[in-house]
Amino acid sequence: MKNPELSHAHAAAPDFIDYFIDSGNFLNIAQEPLRERNCVFCNIAHGEDPSTDLLYKDDNYVAFRSIRPAASHHYLIIPKSHIKDAVGLGAQHVPMLDEMEAIANDVLTQLGGDSRTARIGYHWPPFISVSHLHLHAIAPADDLSIKASILFQPGSKWFRTTQEVVSRIKARAVKPSL
Numbered sequence: 001m002k003n004p005e006l007s008h009a010h011a012a013a014p015d016f017i018d019y020f021i022d023s024g025n026f027l028n029i030a031q032e033p034l035r036e037r038n039c040v041f042c043n044i045a046h047g048e049d050p051s052t053d054l055l056y057k058d059d060n061y062v063a064f065r066s067i068r069p070a071a072s073h074h075y076l077i078i079p080k081s082h083i084k085d086a087v088g089l090g091a092q093h094v095p096m097l098d099e100m101e102a103i104a105n106d107v108l109t110q111l112g113g114d115s116r117t118a119r120i121g122y123h124w125p126p127f128i129s130v131s132h133l134h135l136h137a138i139a140p141a142d143d144l145s146i147k148a149s150i151l152f153q154p155g156s157k158w159f160r161t162t163q164e165v166v167s168r169i170k171a172r173a174v175k176p177s178l
């Protein structure tokens with residue numbers, strides 16, 4: 001039977017408020033990075049994939065080894081927030097792209113790779129294996145098979161460097177809206 005006093009005490013609070021308070025999520029909601037259920041990269045970003053070692057992490061990004069390395073150095077840098085791909089990025093994302101590029105170069109260098117011989121860039125839909133924005137950092141490019149060299153070819157329609165992604169954002173920003 002319902003306790004009339006209890007229902008009275010809760011009468012002013014909508015159910016969802018109760019839910020967040022009860023689940024302990026109330027204070028965390030605003031600070032939590034955007035996360036997608038069942039996204040393998042979201043799990044890695046939150047340190048919840050025991051089989052993946054994080055080579056780098058800070059408040060906004062993590063880096064880890066590709067499970068299908070195309071060369072002796074092949075790392076992925078991802079934002080903790082679930083951003084699908086590079087297509088929808090706008091001017092507000094340029095600092096993020098610059099930071100990811102800097103992390104890619106740092107991780108490569110620290111692990112003995114040479115960023116001057118590297119391929120660093122983003123796959124373009126539909127050539128994306130996991131729909132969570134990830135920057136590939138691969139070195140040396142001489143290690144790449146012919147197939148991989150095509151797959152990670154800067155300047156192609158399917159693989160774009162940070163500079164190419166940023167140029168595209170800037171070109172779109174100045175285009176008058178129709």
Ligand SMILES: [Zn+2]
Nearest residue numbers: 039042082132
């Ligand atoms: Zn994700």
Ligand SMILES: [Zn+2]
Nearest residue numbers: 123128129134
């Ligand atoms: Zn990719």
